[in-house]
Amino acid sequence: MRVSASPECVEIQLGERSYPILIGSDLLGDSTHFDAVPAAATALIVTNTTVAPLYGEALRRTLAGRFRAVHLLELPDGETHKDWPTLNLIFDALLSHGCDRKTVLFALGGGVVGDMTGFAAASYMRGVPFVQVPTTLLAQVDSSVGGKTAINHPLGKNMIGAFYQPRLVLCDLSTLATLPPRELSAGLAEIIKYGPIYDMAFFDWIEANIEALVGRDPAALAHAVRRSCEIKAAVVGQDERETGLRAILNFGHTFGHAIEAGMGYGRWLHGEAVGCGMILAAHLSQRLGGVDAAFVQRLSALVERAGLPVTAPALGAERYLELMRIDKKSEAGEIRFVVIDKPGSAVMRSAPDAVVREVLAQCCAD
Ligand code: NAD
Ligand code: GLY
Numbered sequence: 001m002r003v004s005a006s007p008e009c010v011e012i013q014l015g016e017r018s019y020p021i022l023i024g025s026d027l028l029g030d031s032t033h034f035d036a037v038p039a040a041a042t043a044l045i046v047t048n049t050t051v052a053p054l055y056g057e058a059l060r061r062t063l064a065g066r067f068r069a070v071h072l073l074e075l076p077d078g079e080t081h082k083d084w085p086t087l088n089l090i091f092d093a094l095l096s097h098g099c100d101r102k103t104v105l106f107a108l109g110g111g112v113v114g115d116m117t118g119f120a121a122a123s124y125m126r127g128v129p130f131v132q133v134p135t136t137l138l139a140q141v142d143s144s145v146g147g148k149t150a151i152n153h154p155l156g157k158n159m160i161g162a163f164y165q166p167r168l169v170l171c172d173l174s175t176l177a178t179l180p181p182r183e184l185s186a187g188l189a190e191i192i193k194y195g196p197i198y199d200m201a202f203f204d205w206i207e208a209n210i211e212a213l214v215g216r217d218p219a220a221l222a223h224a225v226r227r228s229c230e231i232k233a234a235v236v237g238q239d240e241r242e243t244g245l246r247a248i249l250n251f252g253h254t255f256g257h258a259i260e261a262g263m264g265y266g267r268w269l270h271g272e273a274v275g276c277g278m279i280l281a282a283h284l285s286q287r288l289g290g291v292d293a294a295f296v297q298r299l300s301a302l303v304e305r306a307g308l309p310v311t312a313p314a315l316g317a318e319r320y321l322e323l324m325r326i327d328k329k330s331e332a333g334e335i336r337f338v339v340i341d342k343p344g345s346a347v348m349r350s351a352p353d354a355v356v357r358e359v360l361a362q363c364c365a366d
Pocket of ligand 1: 048050051054077078079082109110111112113115135136137138139142143144145146147148149158175176177178179180183186270271
């Protein structure tokens, strides 16, 4: 999966916490792409049992010229391991290798590895530098950018974490060649998300290129990753800590997190739950007057063409409402949804439970 020799760079502007997002092919093997990383004696690559055999050695070799010691930690793979015991394995490795407060952590993998490594970096010795090396489409277009780090709690998704920015994000598109099709589709959900909330011209482009994206056309993937990162960088640059605007990036996530938690973490992929959650959120937007039925149908068709589920699981309306109340956007027990107020623009709204129940009745399996 080759695009161009020199990577494209999207800057995320956050004052002293600004950093580059490099996007290109075959980046892992070239140590000059890591010039933004602070000098240190020790590096710890955090990855998992699936990604380590694919890309662990290549990254270790590249970093060997920059650090005296490069350690590699393989975590168990999966959303079910995004928890305290697995996070603690990172602290165990840091302490047993005698890592100091200059040690740089490298998150090599998808969003699960990225979120956990970022959280470990935020808290080890009160904060050490870290680098995101995302290897899933979802992580390249969303989770590696913007500094949200977290683990799950049995009662709620991503409930324990910190805002903590990486020093560099390195999106090597070549790593997408080994991604299973279901994971590729999960990443497409987060790409589609940027259209309704921010950029309908991008939505038109995705509609016209969805087969190329599903077929992993290198130029199409490169454009989709770059535009997604540009949008995410623009939003996070205005509202790093989600006091307002950044919440729009959670379009589909209130329903989606309920699906993930309600089904048991790992049964539905995060991107699958977000894809389906966007359809429910679009129906809610229609009922609140932001979009028409044709728009909802357009979004739903695109989600389906991306290879994602479009019918929500039958958890029962009361269970959905219970799960959605635990969402981080809730205030005083009132659920707040990201809804489309006009195509290309999103806002946060509460909605009467009765309207939410109508949406669930319309969109859930029998
Ligand atoms: P994931 O990290 O579980 O990765 C998906 C699967 O692909 C895993 O089995 C992984 O081992 C495997 N994999 C990774 N790279 C591969 C490659 N190149 N080839 C083959 N297999 C590969 O899932 P994800 O979809 O990347 O991330 C989902 C997580 O990200 C969720 O926990 C979600 O909450 C989080 N997230 C965080 C943010 C944020 O802003 N921090 C945003 C969106 C999602
Ligand atoms: N994925 C949502 C955010 O980063 O804010």
